[in-house]
Amino acid sequence: MAFVRVVVDHMKLEYSGLFDSKELFKHIASFANNNSLQKRDTKSFEQDLPEGKCIETESDYWRKVTDYARTTYRIRILIHNLKKVEAMLDKKKKNLSSGKVVIWFDAFLEQDYEHRWEDVPMLLFIRTLFDKWLYHGYTERFEQRITHLTNHWYDQTEKFFNFYRHYKTVSKIPHFAH
Amino acid sequence: MAVPRKQWADLNEPYVNIRYKGVWDMQDLYESMVDWFLRKKYKFYEQLYKHKHPSPFGVERQYTWVAERKETDYVMTKYNIYYHVYDAKDVEVVLPSGEKKTYTKGRLWIELKVAFISDWEGRFNERLFFSHLRDFYNKYILRKSFTQGWGPKNRYEMYELKAMIQRKLKMEADEFEHQHFVGVHKRF
Numbered sequence: 001m002a003f004v005r006v007v008v009d010h011m012k013l014e015y016s017g018l019f020d021s022k023e024l025f026k027h028i029a030s031f032a033n034n035n036s037l038q039k040r041d042t043k044s045f046e047q048d049l050p051e052g053k054c055i056e057t058e059s060d061y062w063r064k065v066t067d068y069a070r071t072t073y074r075i076r077i078l079i080h081n082l083k084k085v086e087a088m089l090d091k092k093k094k095n096l097s098s099g100k101v102v103i104w105f106d107a108f109l110e111q112d113y114e115h116r117w118e119d120v121p122m123l124l125f126i127r128t129l130f131d132k133w134l135y136h137g138y139t140e141r142f143e144q145r146i147t148h149l150t151n152h153w154y155d156q157t158e159k160f161f162n163f164y165r166h167y168k169t170v171s172k173i174p175h176f177a178h
Numbered sequence: 179m180a181v182p183r184k185q186w187a188d189l190n191e192p193y194v195n196i197r198y199k200g201v202w203d204m205q206d207l208y209e210s211m212v213d214w215f216l217r218k219k220y221k222f223y224e225q226l227y228k229h230k231h232p233s234p235f236g237v238e239r240q241y242t243w244v245a246e247r248k249e250t251d252y253v254m255t256k257y258n259i260y261y262h263v264y265d266a267k268d269v270e271v272v273l274p275s276g277e278k279k280t281y282t283k284g285r286l287w288i289e290l291k292v293a294f295i296s297d298w299e300g301r302f303n304e305r306l307f308f309s310h311l312r313d314f315y316n317k318y319i320l321r322k323s324f325t326q327g328w329g330p331k332n333r334y335e336m337y338e339l340k341a342m343i344q345r346k347l348k349m350e351a352d353e354f355e356h357q358h359f360v361g362v363h364k365r366f
Binding site: 021022025026029038039040041042043044045046047048049053055057077079082097 | 192193194195196197198199200201330333337340344347349350351352353354
């Protein structure tokens with residue numbers, strides 16, 4: 001089994017109010033596309049309830065950094081009580097949505113994703129040796145990249161919802177990643 | 179002790195699950211999905227159609243579909259689709275144009291799976307030596323074509339189908355940003 005290291009664990013973004021739901025999904029997907037991430041959709045659920053629509057989607061976005069390491073970003077979007085409303089924008093009527101949105105960001109570093117270094121215990125030992133000590137610098141750099149991109153993605157999503165925000169580049173790996 | 183070498187296993191792309199509860203046009207959805215496969219030159223088979231005895235909540239139906247396309251003499255793409263409708267009831271809907279239509283109200287679960295099958299004719303199965311040759315061919319000669327060619331191509335084609343289903347169900351997340359991801363000059 002490939003070695004998976006959790007780098008960003010359940011970073012949560014909550015929003016309640018008016019937004020364009022179709023644009024939200026487009027925004028998330030276009031960010032991934034612009035950063036050359038490949039997509040894997042796992043869940044796409046929608047329920048039309050009397051109190052509003054209830055939506056759950058989960059997608060994994062990934063990129064092969066080398067032929068040994070792969071970065072994966074998991075985005076889970078939960079929307080409750082989604083209702084269509086009409087709003088005036090620049091003196092024009094626009095169809096928007098109103099509801100509560102929760103977005104979870106997770107990010108992982110997957111090493112030896114082609115399972116080449118795990119057939120024999122000796123190979124596994126060498127792999128661990130290389131990951132932890134010899135190539136520790138590379139591993140750390142990949143983790144920094146993951147942290148940076150996830151925080152940037154989070155910030156861009158905050159920007160989409162028009163939050164009050166103050167962004168500064170975050171690349172520090174959280175303590176639990178080690 | 180010698181460790182047995184792993185034989186090549188064809189890659190299976192991760193599945194897509196769509197669940198929906200609400201009102202939809204079943205006839206249109208059914209026809210659009212079949213049409214999508216026929217337009218892409220797939221051979222389409224409805225392997226199972228199960229209509230269960232209606233309960234007080236509504237009708238339950240199950241469909242199992244298989245679609246196949248022979249890409250080359252060696253590679254074949256195969257879709258497996260499982261389609262389950264629960265608590266379905268027919269409802270009359272008045273469209274904005276004033277036209278009346280019969281839609282379905284209930285719950286829906288669609289599972290899409292895509293895979294490519296190498297050596298679909300089974301030519302390399304005759305002898306053990308041939309099977310080792312196939313293993314070598316897949317692992318070292320065609321590996322890049324599988325992992326960077328057929329794999330992503332099938333995956334994004336499946337997402338195209340998924341986006342079409344979501345559009346037909348009028349779901350919110352019906353975007354398909356990656357439609358030009360594989361580029362214009364398609365080799366696969």
